[in-house]
Amino acid sequence: MSNTTSHSLLLGSLRSLGAGATGGALAALVVLITLKLQGQIWGEAVLRGQPSQLPLAWCLLWAGGIGLLIALLQRRQAGSRLPEMHETLSELRHPSGLQTRHGTRQLLGGALALIGGGALGPEALMTRLVAVASHRIWRGADRNLIAAAMAGSLGLFRSPLVGGAALAGRHWELLWRWLPATLGGIAGFVIFDGLSDLGGGLHGVPYDWPIDQEQRLSALAAALLAGLVGTICGVLLKHWRQWLNGLDLTGRCWWSPVVTGLVLGLCLWGLPLAPFSGEVQLKPLVLGQWQLSPLLLIASGLVKLLLVGGCLETGWRGGQFFPVILASSAIGIGFHEWLPWIGGMESWSSGVVGGSLSVLLGSPLLALLLGLTLLQGHGAGALVIGLLVGQMLQNKH
Numbered sequence: 001m002s003n004t005t006s007h008s009l010l011l012g013s014l015r016s017l018g019a020g021a022t023g024g025a026l027a028a029l030v031v032l033i034t035l036k037l038q039g040q041i042w043g044e045a046v047l048r049g050q051p052s053q054l055p056l057a058w059c060l061l062w063a064g065g066i067g068l069l070i071a072l073l074q075r076r077q078a079g080s081r082l083p084e085m086h087e088t089l090s091e092l093r094h095p096s097g098l099q100t101r102h103g104t105r106q107l108l109g110g111a112l113a114l115i116g117g118g119a120l121g122p123e124a125l126m127t128r129l130v131a132v133a134s135h136r137i138w139r140g141a142d143r144n145l146i147a148a149a150m151a152g153s154l155g156l157f158r159s160p161l162v163g164g165a166a167l168a169g170r171h172w173e174l175l176w177r178w179l180p181a182t183l184g185g186i187a188g189f190v191i192f193d194g195l196s197d198l199g200g201g202l203h204g205v206p207y208d209w210p211i212d213q214e215q216r217l218s219a220l221a222a223a224l225l226a227g228l229v230g231t232i233c234g235v236l237l238k239h240w241r242q243w244l245n246g247l248d249l250t251g252r253c254w255w256s257p258v259v260t261g262l263v264l265g266l267c268l269w270g271l272p273l274a275p276f277s278g279e280v281q282l283k284p285l286v287l288g289q290w291q292l293s294p295l296l297l298i299a300s301g302l303v304k305l306l307l308v309g310g311c312l313e314t315g316w317r318g319g320q321f322f323p324v325i326l327a328s329s330a331i332g333i334g335f336h337e338w339l340p341w342i343g344g345m346e347s348w349s350s351g352v353v354g355g356s357l358s359v360l361l362g363s364p365l366l367a368l369l370l371g372l373t374l375l376q377g378h379g380a381g382a383l384v385i386g387l388l389v390g391q392m393l394q395n396k397h
Helices: 003-042 056-074 085-093 103-115 123-138 143-157 162-168 179-193 213-247 256-270 279-286 294-313 321-338 345-360 364-374 380-395
Strands: none
Touching: 003 103, 003 123, 003 143, 003 179, 056 103, 056 256, 085 123, 085 143, 085 162, 103 123, 123 143, 143 162, 143 179, 143 364, 162 179, 162 364, 213 294, 213 321, 213 345, 213 380, 256 294, 279 321, 294 321, 321 345, 321 364, 345 364, 345 380, 364 380
16 A cells, blocks of 8 residues: 555544534534433423423413424425435435535434424434534535535444444445545544433343343343244334324424324323433333333334324424334333233343344344344344344245
């Protein structure tokens, strides 16, 4: 390798690292502001998964009002809805590049959806914000730097490889060949690792390991059953979204985001775990800091899955990683409480997460990295088994 080539590679790597760090810092700022506003509006108890102590009328008025703002932002403006993360990544790979004409409307609508209590994660807003900002800084001339910045924003998940895996998509080998994406992911990881209130998942929760052959067999049985349940949940959400998409609610009824807001307001007032992304709800749920019956756990998880699809298909746009993981965990814990003699809570919770992510994410590698990172390694074996169950069942159809 010539000195010129080595110098170019080093310079490109440093630029990518800087872009990734900038993307991670920008995303961190946005998420911190969003969490702060959510807490001030709804109260800290709601963010942890408990029903709001505010009056029902107030919840309906606020969430419905947010829905009205979202509806007005998107009315008669094709392309003004915030794209999901995979859509932004697809644009980046497309020859024509990112479409930023409605960038401001998209970002504002995504921020309103998160603040208003949507059952949505922040990754769609983060990646779009960083992509649009990077595109304007470099005027779309350097896609590698845009990719690095986007990968850096995914450092929220506290894994240096999540950004590379997401950008690589189904082409796993790109994870190792796409240097800017990997460097960007490392930079974002470094940025977010210092923010203990973001992406913490189950950090600090004691691990529960099977200690003998009988417990291992029981954990295996639980993981297999949980993987099946998770796959069913993923298929349910997938078909629910397809059905709603076929109805074209936002096209036929421009005010459909208002209805979604009213439903969210009702859930905020009366149903635990249903609103918001769920990332900060996971730890108190696993630790049993409030007592919920198995039926209520499963019902809350299913409602959260339905809310994810309802939000995404009626203009409340965001990500689905965090809420799907929380909903899957709640369903898994509910089944464990129904069948306490089969496996442990970690096996059920992680197995359902693995099955659902296997269906909903296009990349098994990305699903594995996300699951391991957000669950902090809890039930890692069950997570893998759930992913395998989901993959095998999908391949049969």
